[in-house]
Amino acid sequence: MPFRFFGMKLKEASGCAKVWVFRMYETVDQMFVRFGDLVLGWAATRSPGLEPWARVLLCVGPIAILFPLLFAATTWAERKLLARIQNRLGPNRVGPAGLLQPVADGLKTLTKEDIVPDRADKLIHALAPILVMVPAFLVLAVLPMGRNMTAANLHIGVLFFFAAGSISQIAVFMAGWGSRNKYSLLGGMRAIAQMVSYEIPFILSALTVVMVAGTLSTVEIVESQRLGLTVASDAGWLPRAVAHLANTVGGWYILQPWGVSGFLIYLIAGLAELNRSPFDIPEGESEIIAGHHTEYSGFKFALFFMSEYITMVAVCGLGATLFLGGWQGPRPLPSWAWFFLKVFALMALMIWVRGSFPRMRVDQLMAFAWKFLLPLSLVNVLAAGLWMYLPSRVAAWFLGGALMAGAYFGLCRLVRPGKTGPRHYHYA
Amino acid sequence: MPTLHEYLFLAAALFSIGLAGVLTRRNIILVLVGIEMMLNAANVNLVAFWRYGDAAATDGVMLVLFGIAIAGAEAAVGLALIIAVYRRFRTSRLEEVAGLKG
Amino acid sequence: MRTAFILITFWTLASGLLAISRRNMIHCALALISFFAGIAALLFTLSADFLGAVQLLIYVGAISVLILFALLVTHDASRLGDRGAPFSRGKWSGWMLSALVFVVLGFGLHRVAVPPPPDPAPALPVAEIGRLLVTRHAVPFLAMALLLTAALVGSALVAIEESSEHARKE
Numbered sequence: 001m002p003f004r005f006f007g008m009k010l011k012e013a014s015g016c017a018k019v020w021v022f023r024m025y026e027t028v029d030q031m032f033v034r035f036g037d038l039v040l041g042w043a044a045t046r047s048p049g050l051e052p053w054a055r056v057l058l059c060v061g062p063i064a065i066l067f068p069l070l071f072a073a074t075t076w077a078e079r080k081l082l083a084r085i086q087n088r089l090g091p092n093r094v095g096p097a098g099l100l101q102p103v104a105d106g107l108k109t110l111t112k113e114d115i116v117p118d119r120a121d122k123l124i125h126a127l128a129p130i131l132v133m134v135p136a137f138l139v140l141a142v143l144p145m146g147r148n149m150t151a152a153n154l155h156i157g158v159l160f161f162f163a164a165g166s167i168s169q170i171a172v173f174m175a176g177w178g179s180r181n182k183y184s185l186l187g188g189m190r191a192i193a194q195m196v197s198y199e200i201p202f203i204l205s206a207l208t209v210v211m212v213a214g215t216l217s218t219v220e221i222v223e224s225q226r227l228g229l230t231v232a233s234d235a236g237w238l239p240r241a242v243a244h245l246a247n248t249v250g251g252w253y254i255l256q257p258w259g260v261s262g263f264l265i266y267l268i269a270g271l272a273e274l275n276r277s278p279f280d281i282p283e284g285e286s287e288i289i290a291g292h293h294t295e296y297s298g299f300k301f302a303l304f305f306m307s308e309y310i311t312m313v314a315v316c317g318l319g320a321t322l323f324l325g326g327w328q329g330p331r332p333l334p335s336w337a338w339f340f341l342k343v344f345a346l347m348a349l350m351i352w353v354r355g356s357f358p359r360m361r362v363d364q365l366m367a368f369a370w371k372f373l374l375p376l377s378l379v380n381v382l383a384a385g386l387w388m389y390l391p392s393r394v395a396a397w398f399l400g401g402a403l404m405a406g407a408y409f410g411l412c413r414l415v416r417p418g419k420t421g422p423r424h425y426h427y428a
Numbered sequence: 429m430p431t432l433h434e435y436l437f438l439a440a441a442l443f444s445i446g447l448a449g450v451l452t453r454r455n456i457i458l459v460l461v462g463i464e465m466m467l468n469a470a471n472v473n474l475v476a477f478w479r480y481g482d483a484a485a486t487d488g489v490m491l492v493l494f495g496i497a498i499a500g501a502e503a504a505v506g507l508a509l510i511i512a513v514y515r516r517f518r519t520s521r522l523e524e525v526a527g528l529k530g
Numbered sequence: 531m532r533t534a535f536i537l538i539t540f541w542t543l544a545s546g547l548l549a550i551s552r553r554n555m556i557h558c559a560l561a562l563i564s565f566f567a568g569i570a571a572l573l574f575t576l577s578a579d580f581l582g583a584v585q586l587l588i589y590v591g592a593i594s595v596l597i598l599f600a601l602l603v604t605h606d607a608s609r610l611g612d613r614g615a616p617f618s619r620g621k622w623s624g625w626m627l628s629a630l631v632f633v634v635l636g637f638g639l640h641r642v643a644v645p646p647p648p649d650p651a652p653a654l655p656v657a658e659i660g661r662l663l664v665t666r667h668a669v670p671f672l673a674m675a676l677l678l679t680a681a682l683v684g685s686a687l688v689a690i691e692e693s694s695e696h697a698r699k700e
């Protein structure tokens with residue numbers, strides 16, 4: 001198969017420096033894939049029964065090694081960034097700029113005493129931190145982390161992400177109920193109610209992308225965000241570079257009216273799904289200690305902590321895949337670098353939000369999900385439908401934008417903040 | 429690949445377990461749990477028939493999809509009713525809910 | 531495939547039996563969730579991936595949460611399952627009857643010849659399911675939409691109904 005480079009067949013121009021640069025780029029871009037192929041080929045020559053196992057190992061191994069490391073890096077980055085926002089220094093004792101702080105924290109949690117409350121339901125209390133890791137790692141399987149770099153290219157990828165992610169609610173409930181502590185139970189129930197409520201706008205915002213892309217496969221969604229502009233092969237470097245930029249960036253769904261609002265809804269609902277600030281009511285220290293984590297210590301607590309951060313990476317990864325073009329990005333950065341760059345940018349945004357917004361109240365939280373976010377995401381689905389079926393893109397842009405703006409301002413007027421006064425909480 | 433018989437036997441066993449739950453438990457919610465188990469067992473049967481039969485006959489699979497949606501609605505309404513019953517009778521045990529006009 | 535099926539068989543049977551036999555009702559509900567996940571795994575082995583994922587999303591993600599909430603709302607959370615006998619008076623006839631149903635079903639199945647599985651597995655792509663929903667099954671699809679909306683509003687109404695009364699009493 002002849003490589004195509006800026007619309008030019010490479011075989012006709014082999015030998016020149018450009019081709020060499022392109023080959024280099026290909027090698028760097030695909031180096032993990034090539035390495036995997038090498039391992040698979042070696043396994044196939046050793047024995048035929050080894051190959052499927054090697055394939056499984058190649059899919060699971062990198063995820064199992066990379067994401068815990070990423071978790072460590074994220075905790076450090078979060079503490080540093082929050083410190084910057086709050087005008088302090090953050091961790092700076094262990095290693096240069098506090099970089100080894102996660103290692104110290106890990107050692108600390110590993111050596112801490114594991115305390116199980118006397119009245120706790122021992123089995124459920126012990127199972128919860130294990131179960132909470134399952135969805136965190138499962139959902140990573142469908143994220144395309146680079147060109148040809150998806151652990152499991154399922155044709156129902158996006159649905160799988162949400163289906164596997166819904167397991168975490170059960171784990172949170174088990175932690176809250178199994179601890180036999182009223183703060184744990186309250187925190188767990190708050191977390192579940194919040195996750196169930198925000199799951200609807202979360203899924204509806206992803207649904208718009210699925211509608212427009214016409215597929216549930218994450219790999220195909222990324223590919224559908226690439227434009228197919230071509231320029232003449234004898235054009236100068238400027239038009240070719242512009243075309244390349246337009247091809248790799250212009251197709252991102254965030255550049256469309258329903259995409260902007262969809263992305264914002266996705267991000268807000270995602271924050272709530274992750275129980276992160278400003279939606280961290282389930283763990284609000286000032287109200288219910290640490291919610292469902294209250295009775296966990298040592299390594300079990302570390303597992304909860306880790307699953308939260310890995311899920312955060314996964315939600316950011318799906319956001320990048322759905323709205324920011326996934327691994328698409330202009331050269332010379334390789335595809336996997338683009339993916340992780342976008343993920344880090346989204347995580348920095350989440351940390352920024354955490355540093356900037358105060359925590360919401362329980363009743364505000366539910367009202368926001370059901371009265372504001374849900375109708376807005378339904379209108380967003382309509383806007384995506386307009387984008388698909390209106391013949392003129394310009395008209396669709398203005399109509400969709402006007403629709404979303406109208407819905408936003410209309411809902412802002414309609415949904416008045418609830419009266420502050422004495423309030424009865426019957427069940428929460 | 430397991431045979432169709434094995435799937436059908438498993439589904440029959442699961443259905444019977446669900447039925448036993450419905451017949452023997454006192455709590456309304458656990459009766460609902462039994463009903464959900466029976467529904468699930470029936471779904472397995474429908475999908476197994478599609479897998480082992482004519483691939484073009486997709487009505488069974490679509491029926492499963494509708495069945496899952498109905499089960500969702502049923503669970504929501506059923507549990508809301510259970511909560512309403514609990515408010516009136518202060519119990520969720522079946523034999524204590526005996527009055528028609530509380 | 532074979533091993534997976536055997537494992538899932540034990541998993542679903544064990545969690546099903548636990549779900550109907552535990553005294554503690556939260557244990558029952560958690561066993562039921564494990565049962566739902568087992569059914570999803572069965573659907574995956576039957577190469578119905580879409581249905582398996584829907585099963586996980588709806589049953590594990592939504593219905594089980596409803597059941598857990600209902601259990602906690604209707605019980606004193608610290609004393610779940612400690613009150614009275616969990617099984618009804620006619621439990622033995624119930625067990626017998628369900629065993630009889632299994633025997634009858636099994637006897638019926640035993641006598642029926644079944645075809646071997648077609649190879650490769652039939653595929654039902656998501657796009658095809660979507661097309662069927664809006665063509666062949668359009669009417670049930672619309673009815674389902676109405677039903678779900680009615681169920682959403684109706685269950686909220688039924689559950690809230692007396693909360694104002696409740697508040698007045700306090």
